[in-house]
Amino acid sequence: MVMERVDAYLEAHRATFEEQLKSLLRIPSISAQPDHDLDTRRAAEFLVDDLHAMGLASATLIETQGHPLVYAESLDKPGLPTVLIYGHYDVQPPEPLEPWNSPPFEPTVVNGNIIARGATDDKGQMFTHLKAAEAWLKAGGGFPVNVKILIEGEEEVGGANLEAYVKANREALACDYAVISDTSQFAPGIPAITYGLKGLAYFELIVTAAKSDLHSGMFGGTVANPLNALASILASLKDADNRITIEGFYDPVRPLEAWERAEFAKLPFSEADFRTQTGVPSLEGEVGYTTLERRWARPTCDVNGIFGGYQGPGPKTVLPCKAGAKLSFRLVPDQDPQQVAAQFQAHVAKVTPPGVKVEVIVHHGAPAVLVGVDSPGVRAASRAIEAGFGVAPVFMREGGSIPVVGLLKENLGVDTLLLGWGQNDDNLHGPNEKFSLADFHKGIKASAHLLAELAG
């Protein structure tokens, strides 16, 4: 009865929800770029206003040393479980801008997808839980469980202030279940519950030699070139089998279990389609593993950015004095980001050629996560997804990192339900990021049902 009223409210407000999402997506809340600090704050304020409007008077900004947190709670169901919903309102930088078909902060609907930076990661997915909450409050007479909503603005830059806040507020944030929608379905029409995430270790290398740029004719061959040196260091990180060569790197890696390899092999995954989707000439990765295994359960190393010397048009015969790279390792259980940082620094020291100086900057890291698939929360989530999407979810892992999952486990003692509404080709972090509006609405319905399922 109540559930039907909630469902009817969702059905009646589809257009409104889409317009509200567009308004949120128009705010360039790029947490990494200081010149967007005011925009980032504006996104937080937008959410507080939205929570107030649906009747959550407790909604408030929580100031941090960086971008503020958004928090709201409804704790009027003593004896019933408490559900903590987490999301993030900050987005990745949109650069490079050239490949975007429409401006990244002017949401555009094409073929049923909404195109904008943050569409799927994570504004669109996070917003499904707010609209589900709105339906319960407006049409259901209140939540069927206790609810805490925590939305951060620094997920894309490491979330250090969220981490401090959670550590300092364990009791206030205590909950029975945590829910995050910041992952993907397995494929269109195949919703999934993600039971494993990779961790992350992110570094920056700065290589210097001479005190200023030099003429490559007058000085070439007599002083080290930081660009050549950087290339040597980066090239040393993997062997021809795409195995990472850093000493000790694989020692703590937990092997894939037999049931996982069997389950992954059963999933309808087409290597040919994956190759077409990405446009690569061939799929490449660590020897001895399938593409899904590499993607979900094996550590990787990617250079994320590289720079140095002359990048303008035409030739310039300069011997540059500085080169840099950003690079990251995706980690699996039971690798420790701090241990990886130490191993990486030792490796760099070992392979740095003479004549240059190297600085290693250690950015944020996170360990990998595995949650148990046989629990009341996961079973409730399965039923809710079936209600929202019309089909039961599959179980998968993911190659991305959501550091907050480890944070919540460690500080609140809860496993997180990772209920992804996105698709693998949503191009999060890349140009023309998208999110299916159909999945947006299915996700809202699944979220609404989840609260009811977790109550019982």
Place this chain on the structure above:
Amino acid sequence: MVMERVDAYLEAHRATFEEQLKSLLRIPSISAQPDHDLDTRRAAEFLVDDLHAMGLASATLIETQGHPLVYAESLDKPGLPTVLIYGHYDVQPPEPLEPWNSPPFEPTVVNGNIIARGATDDKGQMFTHLKAAEAWLKAGGGFPVNVKILIEGEEEVGGANLEAYVKANREALACDYAVISDTSQFAPGIPAITYGLKGLAYFELIVTAAKSDLHSGMFGGTVANPLNALASILASLKDADNRITIEGFYDPVRPLEAWERAEFAKLPFSEADFRTQTGVPSLEGEVGYTTLERRWARPTCDVNGIFGGYQGPGPKTVLPCKAGAKLSFRLVPDQDPQQVAAQFQAHVAKVTPPGVKVEVIVHHGAPAVLVGVDSPGVRAASRAIEAGFGVAPVFMREGGSIPVVGLLKENLGVDTLLLGWGQNDDNLHGPNEKFSLADFHKGIKASAHLLAELAG
């Protein structure tokens, strides 16, 4: 008598010459950057006006498919030698701008040096010959020899149009001596005649894989990363002894002669000073050679620029779809740039890892040059330099490339007198490029005396 009047004219016009040089340096004639095409033309027009003003009515712009040539001649001395003076009015891009202490196109005098892009390469040095010509025309009653002046605007971008012009105008440009000041002295107070130059082979590598940037968590480990691949390719170019690993690369290299190694060893060159000047932690280069030998007479390989992925502030976990590098080889006799291009392309094809596509762009190249040190022209130049600088020159080679020297040899059959007025630390192609004003005036005087010496 005449020489004294010429010298007196030079002495009386020092301030005027400096102001004129500043006016020329204020023009941002960056031949590589199309948005500066009008500025580049303006520099050519400035020179034509200057030549007209000194009485060379023949001075004119010669249109090409790119930036115009400046040409003037005075052929009223039948039976006497003809001297072709070459220079270039275009300059390297000033980027990166941040390390400049003053704007690159606002010449500033600091400690007797004039600081500006093009100060030494080549506006300042080229201008010495124009002011010497002016002195002969204004105070000497005309030149003591026949003179042809040819100044191009595309030296920094390969000089293809000059090449076409010289090939099509061999008779008009016929001469007995060619003179270029676009090199350096050995050291302050040690003027030099440069008898050897390195050649150049310049390439650009573009590495691509996926059709757009991807999330490094969702796709890392399954598709090749062009940045990692580019690093592998670049790292493969040299071994730990700093020898270039391209097959066949060293086959045509002419070994240093014994007298050269002995002469170089005698020059007052301090490795410690060179290290301090460049600011490197140690000098590095091909095993088995001294720093001067590496610099002047051994081929080198330097990455000049590298780019790809995210270069903004903070971390971004992107798996980029494209990476690129500009790189060049400095060549020695008897390496052929076209053969090196073929060898380089074969090497790249061999070492490119699977899963990426690589495009090799071949930019301009030039063979190395060696000229005989025992000739009437070199002896005349030695006397002229002694008159201008008060000390006889030493003989040296240079690591830079001046493709026009090979062009003139091949088409006009003349060796070029390379009379450098610059210093090694002038930072040409880098920030805060400079040129000593004292050497500017000494160079003018040496150039004026050279015309008289070549007459006899």
